[in-house]
Amino acid sequence: MAIYHCTTKTVNRSSGRTAVASMAYRAGEKLEDKRTGLTHDFTRKDGVAHTEIVSNLNIEIDRSQLWNLAEQSENRKDARTAREWVIALPDELDADQRKDLAKAFATALVDRYGVIADLAIHEPSKGGNDKNHHAHIMLTTRKAELDPENNLTLTTKAEIELSNAKRKSLGMGTTQDEIKQIRETWANLANHALERAGIQEKIDHRSYADQNNGLQATIHEGTKVTQLRRKGIDTEISRFNDNVKQQNAQQLDQQKQQKESVLQRGLNRVDQGFDQWQKNQETKRLELERQAEMKRQQELDKQRAEQALRKASQKLSRGGMSL
Template structure:
């Protein structure tokens, strides 16, 4: 059964994350962070089925140059340097169909906000049966343009990054409503792809309470039953329908939790792997600094010893000459 998942989060310096490191990890590439001086090498990472940069600009965009530019454009210590969308790709589709669907959604985001998208499609874990095909789509938080020399520049903040106060002054909906619209867009695109591929399965961005689609059919309540309900009088039909509603709500809730748990486990492995890599990188950096300090001290001690030896030799030579 197709799983609905469409969530968004941001890459913030305040949380210790960088857009360069995040992109390298999701795309399984080796990127150098010019701002921090660190090199992030994830070329041995498994499970990256496809990665691609998408934009409306008629130039070829290098992944490393893009995210280093995103980092350089922001001056604040707590700056937001990227926004990420994570979507679950229907297992009912084949690899090419999933790629086309992910690209279509990423392109829709590019068109909507005038930004650049960095798409990475991940496969389910090896040996697993969770079928959690999913995609990470990193967006620049600023609009992308070309300067007079046809070079890439990032300009003003994208609409979705504006505060609700600013959005209200521009007669825009709230950020929450904007995100809801994107989630609806994803459901529409995914359902169209499923239908085009000949599948009857559908996903729905709404909560199950909003969908009101019971797993067990209820009995039609005629005018008399409805009138009695309004008077607070239960009938055999109304009691049956109430029980069905409760049963379906419980079943759907358990089903949704199970599906989300499967997907979340896969996504958690991505985040945990990245966090562990960051810890390892920090340990390596501290060890390199310690070794460099030891070498510096040894070199300093060696230089001091050489100066002492030269001075002692000079003193002996001067003493011999005075005799």
């Protein structure tokens, strides 16, 4: 059955992540981070079904150039350099339909914020029976434009990246409200794609409490029952409602776990793999620094030895001449 999953998180320097490394991993490519000097090579990564950069600028955009520019556009040590959306792609659709759907959502984000989206579609992991087709969509946190020479530039922060205080001063809703709207956009796009494919099943972005999903309804308690409840006095109605709520909660938890556990396992493997890679990179970096320090010390010792030898030779020469 189709699983609803649409979440967002940010790429922050404060957490040790960079936009270049994150996109190299998701796209399964080799990218050089010009800010740090590190090269991130994930060309051996399996499961990347499709990658594509989506923008409204009508120019060809290089992935390395894009994410290096995103990094270079930020000066703060704790800067937010990218935003990622992760969506579950319905297994009921074929590969081309999933690609079209993921691109439609990426395009909707680009149109909404004026940014650039980098799309990477991942297949289910090999050796498993899960169906967690999903896509990672990395967005620039700044709006994308072309300068007079037709060069790509990143300008002001996109609206979703603004603080809630700033959004309020501009007459906008909160970031949380914004995310809810995007989650609804994804549900609408996915349901439209399922319908076009002749599939009756739908996904719903709303919480279970807002859905007409067949769960048992509670009885209206009214003023008297509410007043008694506040005083700690149980009634037949309040006890019935509490029992219904408990049963509904258990049923919802079971449904939620069944729908999301498969996808979450796949997403966790992505995060765990990337975190382990970062640890390995740090270990390699420290080892290279240690080797460089040893080499520097050896060179220094060699220079000191040569200087001492020259001084000894000069002293012998002066002693020989005096004789």
